[in-house]
Amino acid sequence: MTQILHLTASARHGRSLSRMLGARFIDGWRRLRPDDVIVPRDVGAVPPPAISENWIAGAFTPEVERTPEQQDALAISDELIGEVVDCDLIVLATPMYNYGMPAALKAWVDQVVRVNKTFTFDLTRGDDPLAPTLAGKTMVLLTSSGEFGFAPGELRSHMNHLIPHLETVSKYLGVTEIHTASIEYQEFGDARHESSVALAQDRVDGLVGELTKSLPSVAA
Amino acid sequence: MTQILHLTASARHGRSLSRMLGARFIDGWRRLRPDDVIVPRDVGAVPPPAISENWIAGAFTPEVERTPEQQDALAISDELIGEVVDCDLIVLATPMYNYGMPAALKAWVDQVVRVNKTFTFDLTRGDDPLAPTLAGKTMVLLTSSGEFGFAPGELRSHMNHLIPHLETVSKYLGVTEIHTASIEYQEFGDARHESSVALAQDRVDGLVGELTKSLPSVAA
Numbered sequence: 001m002t003q004i005l006h007l008t009a010s011a012r013h014g015r016s017l018s019r020m021l022g023a024r025f026i027d028g029w030r031r032l033r034p035d036d037v038i039v040p041r042d043v044g045a046v047p048p049p050a051i052s053e054n055w056i057a058g059a060f061t062p063e064v065e066r067t068p069e070q071q072d073a074l075a076i077s078d079e080l081i082g083e084v085v086d087c088d089l090i091v092l093a094t095p096m097y098n099y100g101m102p103a104a105l106k107a108w109v110d111q112v113v114r115v116n117k118t119f120t121f122d123l124t125r126g127d128d129p130l131a132p133t134l135a136g137k138t139m140v141l142l143t144s145s146g147e148f149g150f151a152p153g154e155l156r157s158h159m160n161h162l163i164p165h166l167e168t169v170s171k172y173l174g175v176t177e178i179h180t181a182s183i184e185y186q187e188f189g190d191a192r193h194e195s196s197v198a199l200a201q202d203r204v205d206g207l208v209g210e211l212t213k214s215l216p217s218v219a220a
Numbered sequence: 221m222t223q224i225l226h227l228t229a230s231a232r233h234g235r236s237l238s239r240m241l242g243a244r245f246i247d248g249w250r251r252l253r254p255d256d257v258i259v260p261r262d263v264g265a266v267p268p269p270a271i272s273e274n275w276i277a278g279a280f281t282p283e284v285e286r287t288p289e290q291q292d293a294l295a296i297s298d299e300l301i302g303e304v305v306d307c308d309l310i311v312l313a314t315p316m317y318n319y320g321m322p323a324a325l326k327a328w329v330d331q332v333v334r335v336n337k338t339f340t341f342d343l344t345r346g347d348d349p350l351a352p353t354l355a356g357k358t359m360v361l362l363t364s365s366g367e368f369g370f371a372p373g374e375l376r377s378h379m380n381h382l383i384p385h386l387e388t389v390s391k392y393l394g395v396t397e398i399h400t401a402s403i404e405y406q407e408f409g410d411a412r413h414e415s416s417v418a419l420a421q422d423r424v425d426g427l428v429g430e431l432t433k434s435l436p437s438v439a440a
Contacts, residue, residue: 012273047270050324051317053232097271099388100381103327104270106320113318121407129407130367147350159388161320165381168319187341187349 002215003037004029005087009094009105010044010144017183017197019044021142021204022093028208033217039083047104048076048111059114077111084112084173088215089138092166096145100161113172134174138215140207141166141180146187148196179207222435223257224249225307229314229325230264230364237403237417239264241362241424242313248428253437259303267324268296268331279334297331304332304393308435309358312386316365320381333392354394358435360427361386361400366407368416399427 006026010016026038055077058070066074084090094105101109115121119132143162150160167178181203185193226246230236246258275297278290286294304310314325321329335341339352363382370380387398401423405413 011271011276050267050322050327051231056231098326098329098333098392100320100326100385102270103323103330106318106326107270107323109318110323123408127368148347158384161381161385161388164378165320165385168379168381172318188343 001036002033002089002217003039003087004089004091005083006038006040007090007092007094007105007108008040008042008044009092009102009108011102011104012095013045016044016095017144017186018093018095018142021144021181021183021200022091024201025091025093025140025142025204025208028205029212032208032212036217039087041080041083041108043104043108044102048080048107050107051077051110059116077114077117080108080112081114081117084118084137085134087137089140089211090170090173090175091140091142093142094144094162096143096150096160096162099159100165109169113169118174119172130172132172132174136176137174138177138211139166139170139173139175139179140211141178142182142200142204143180144183144186146185148184148188148192150182150184179211181207221256222253222309222437223259223307224309224311225303226258226260227310227312227314227325227328228260228262228264229312229322229328231322231324232315233265236264236315237364237406238313238315238362241364241401241403241420242311244421245311245313245360245362245424245428248425249432252428252432256437259307261300261303261328263324263328264322268300268327270327271297271330279336297334297337300328300331301334301337304338304357305354307357309360309431310390310393310395311360311362313362314364314382316363316370316380316382319379320385329389333389338394339392350392352392352394356396357394358397358431359386359390359393359395359399360431361398362402362420362424363400364403364406366405368404368408368412370402370404399431401427 008019008022010019052073054069054073058066058074119130121129123129149155181200183200184196228239228242230239272293274289274293278286278294338354339350341349343349369375401420403420404416
């Protein structure tokens with residue numbers, strides 16, 4: 001059995017293209033693998049709080065010594081980390097806002113990347129003291145942007161602070177394999193946009209076919 | 221006269237190094253130019269909300285046609301944009317969290333970069349339809365990170381999703397000149413860290429000297 005964390009970051013509901021891609025992936029998956037567990041987490045609709053001074057102090061304090069305020073600050077982090085730990089596949093559907101993650105998605109990242117939970121810190125490792133504690137997870141990253149040319153080698157690749165950033169931090173979620181599908185040209189609303197939507201939808205359908213074959217379907 | 225927006229993004233108070241650099245810049249400035257106006261905005265202490273569906277719909281709706289919910293959603297955006305419009309210099313002090321902006325700072329960015337306020341969108345401009353409405357502002361970007369090697373050409377430069385991202389979006393705040401000072405090695409707490417702090421402090425002092433000379437001191 002595969003457990004999927006279906007993470008959605010768009011602030012929009014009906015007209016979100018990233019949301020559409022995420023729903024398409026999940027619907028396709030359910031048709032082929034109806035017994036898999038899907039855990040939805042809609043940070044676009046309910047953004048996690050930004051981390052606070054109590055959060056940081058609590059994360060660096062042994063669990064039994066935490067103040068009630070520190071425990072409160074970490075409660076949502078514990079819940080969100082639990083969802084990451086339990087899943088095999090993260091389907092992350094997000095728009096590009098101002099060339100990067102929506103603040104709501106960055107709030108989720110800041111809640112789940114946590115010392116002694118998703119990574120350890122050890123200076124005996126030398127100049128590379130961080131190491132993830134999780135491994136073997138797959139991420140399907142579904143994005144939508146108003147402009148275009150954000151792929152490597154294209155004209156706005158140096159302005160893409162969304163996908164490269166998620167590639168960097170996903171290491172600390174135990175992600176060792178990433179697949180992407182991206183819609184571009186949303187603000188132009190022209191034939192290039194229509195073509196980009198169609199290509200991304202085909203890519204999503206292809207990823208469903210591919211990953212339902214490669215990810216475990218037998219009960220653990 | 222120069223008006224300074226003093227923006228602070230760290231969730232920590234007493235022990236924040238980025239906060240220390242920001243305070244050092246402002247203290248130095250006040251000594252040399254006591255009559256300038258300093259507007260503090262501490263998004264680390266009070267994070268702005270993530271933008272919502274009402275925010276997006278409202279931003280694309282003419283002001284007189286907005287619903288009360290859309291007006292409410294845009295109120296904090298109006299206030300934060302007003303602070304950007306009114307300033308000549310943005311002193312932005314921020315830690316690197318998970319290789320990028322703290323969520324609270326990204327929330328601020330998503331609130332202030334707004335169609336028909338800080339940029340216009342016009343398809344007659346072709347494939348580059350966005351243009352900022354503001355210009356001529358200077359940014360002093362003061363950062364702190366736990367690891368090191370994030371400068372261009374160094375070993376973690378490809379993992380720096382903080383400074384390059386802020387360079388990209390600051391265009392839409394009317395920023396045409398950026399100066400940076402960065403503390404690294406915070407997690408190591410070794411001599412390299414002490415040296416990095418001392419160098420960043422010297423750099424801040426130098427920037428105060430330089431910019432108090434170049435920015436207008438005569439009443440407008």
